[in-house]
Every structure is written in C-alpha cells, then in structure tokens.
Amino acid sequence: MRLQREAEGGFIRYYKETERAIRGPRKNPPPKPAQEAEKTVEEELLAHLAPLIEDHFLTDVVRPIKSGKEAVVYCCRADASLGRDLVAAKVYRPLETRSFKRDAVYQQGRERGSRPDARVLRALGKKTQHGQAHKFSAWIAHEMKTLEILHAAGADVPEPIERNGPVILMEYFGDIDNPAPVLLGVDLDPGEAAPLYAGILRNVELFLVHHRVHADLSAYNMLYWNGAVTIIDFPQSVDPRYNDDAFDLLVRDLRTVNGFFAAAGADIVDPTEHALRLWRTHVDPRR
Numbered sequence: 001m002r003l004q005r006e007a008e009g010g011f012i013r014y015y016k017e018t019e020r021a022i023r024g025p026r027k028n029p030p031p032k033p034a035q036e037a038e039k040t041v042e043e044e045l046l047a048h049l050a051p052l053i054e055d056h057f058l059t060d061v062v063r064p065i066k067s068g069k070e071a072v073v074y075c076c077r078a079d080a081s082l083g084r085d086l087v088a089a090k091v092y093r094p095l096e097t098r099s100f101k102r103d104a105v106y107q108q109g110r111e112r113g114s115r116p117d118a119r120v121l122r123a124l125g126k127k128t129q130h131g132q133a134h135k136f137s138a139w140i141a142h143e144m145k146t147l148e149i150l151h152a153a154g155a156d157v158p159e160p161i162e163r164n165g166p167v168i169l170m171e172y173f174g175d176i177d178n179p180a181p182v183l184l185g186v187d188l189d190p191g192e193a194a195p196l197y198a199g200i201l202r203n204v205e206l207f208l209v210h211h212r213v214h215a216d217l218s219a220y221n222m223l224y225w226n227g228a229v230t231i232i233d234f235p236q237s238v239d240p241r242y243n244d245d246a247f248d249l250l251v252r253d254l255r256t257v258n259g260f261f262a263a264a265g266a267d268i269v270d271p272t273e274h275a276l277r278l279w280r281t282h283v284d285p286r287r
C-alpha cells in the first residue's frame, strides 16, 4: 500500500510537469511542500504503474527486467481479468532525461499520417519544452500504434494491451523467474538459424505491407522464447510512404540482421537486392 500511495504522488507530479511543459509556466506556482522527499528516477518510473494497478490491469510489479536508455521494462503480475499471469510494462523515461538527437530521421514525414494542427506542427519543429513534450507523447503513441497494427496483421510482435501516459503494457515473454533473453546472447542449435531467419524476413515484409520499416532491427531487439523470436522496440519505426530515409533504413535493418544470422550459420540474402525486391512489390514499383 505504501508503494502505491507514493506511486500516486509521483504520477500526479509527473503529469503536472508535463502539462506545464505543454501549457507553459504557471504565473503563480504554489510553493513546494518542504517535507517532500526527493525520489530516485527509478521510483519515479515505478510510480507510473500505480494507475494501472488502480484500473485493474496489474496487481503487482515483480521486478525490473531491463533499464535501457529510453525506458525501463518491468515484469508485472496481471490482473485476473486480462486472462494471463504476467505482462511487460515499458515505462518511458521522463522528458528531461531523454535526448531527441537521433530523432530527426525517424520523425520526418510522420506528421503527414496524423495531420496535427498548425500549432503542434510548429512545436514539433522547435526545441522548446512545448515541442519536446509533444515529441515525447508522439514517440510513445507511435510505438503503441505500430504494435497494434503489426500484431493485428499477425506479425511476431508482443500483443499491446494498454497505454497510459509514458507506459505501454504488452504481452510478456519469459516466465516469472526468467525474462526471455535477447537473441544476441543465444547460441542457436544447428538447423535453428535458417528457419528463424526466414521468419524474420517474413516479418520485415509484413511490416512493409503495413507501412513500417523497423529502423532499429537487430538481435538486441529480438526476444528468444520457446524456440521462437519476437521483435520488439518500435518507437523509431518509419513509414516508407513518407520518410525519405526509409529505404536506406530497410537495407540497414537487413544488413544488421544478416550479421547475426550469418554467424549462426544461415544462408543470407543480399540486403540491397532483397530490400529492392520488397520495395518494388510493396512500396513503389518504379524504384
């Protein structure tokens, strides 16, 4: 209970801060309570899971699985209503500790799909807090949307369950003691690499059919569980119809995946030729 109460406080403060970033500073900010203890970043992130406990998606946080640059992912116990035991909660780090330096390539062309109003478009082009707050929210929404589209299409990605602020709740891979390892550390059996590689190529093609290039595809962003591979981590994915770098990103994705599977003993495709073939079939026959 204590954790939950503390968590609620952190959650509310976080949203006030984000709202302030969007609406601009308040004229007469109220004084901060002197006794309010400083929280660590980890406590702040954990706090974002409280509303999901209140809303009966989760009952408990089992443990953090991994603390990355962009987010911390937690293994959580699911509420019985979800019809599963465990879920993964990806909690994005707050605005001020994140960098959007590598963001420009991935954001380009995104506004064409969603048509935000002129104010939002101006903000997206700026380095102001207002612009950054919109980017933060758009980045998370884009990962959620991408998971929804690709999962519905039958791709090997986690099933998205819910998004709440900086949290994406999704299907968990692993068991209570062992989260699924990323593919990079896995020694595949002989004979396992070729069918898994073929499965990845099928997914890359399915992504393209549904207007997505992953754009950070590698054995780091693949989970290996029960002999199958699941592809994760989509906030930077781009739309090949609108993003001028999408073809190069597709080639880069294929080249990176090839590196892992060639070492594991699979016969690999030529990345540029394969990308061209997919592109001409699904994006633009004149390329």
Ligand SMILES: Nc1ncnc2c1ncn2[C@@H]1O[C@H](COP(=O)(O)OP(=O)(O)OP(=O)(O)O)[C@@H](O)[C@H]1O
Binding pocket: 065, 066, 067, 068, 069, 070, 071, 072, 073, 088, 090, 158, 170, 171, 172, 173, 174, 179, 180, 181, 182, 220, 221, 223, 232, 233, 234
């Ligand atoms: N659905 C899931 N089930 C089990 N583990 C997961 C799941 N999603 C993510 N993880 C774990 O959390 C890690 C980070 O997830 P993800 O790549 O989405 O976030 P990230 O912030 O981009 O991390 P990184 O900086 O390491 O790339 C993964 O490498 C994996 O270990």
Ligand SMILES: [Mg+2]
Binding pocket: 068, 220, 221, 233
């Ligand atoms: Mg990742």
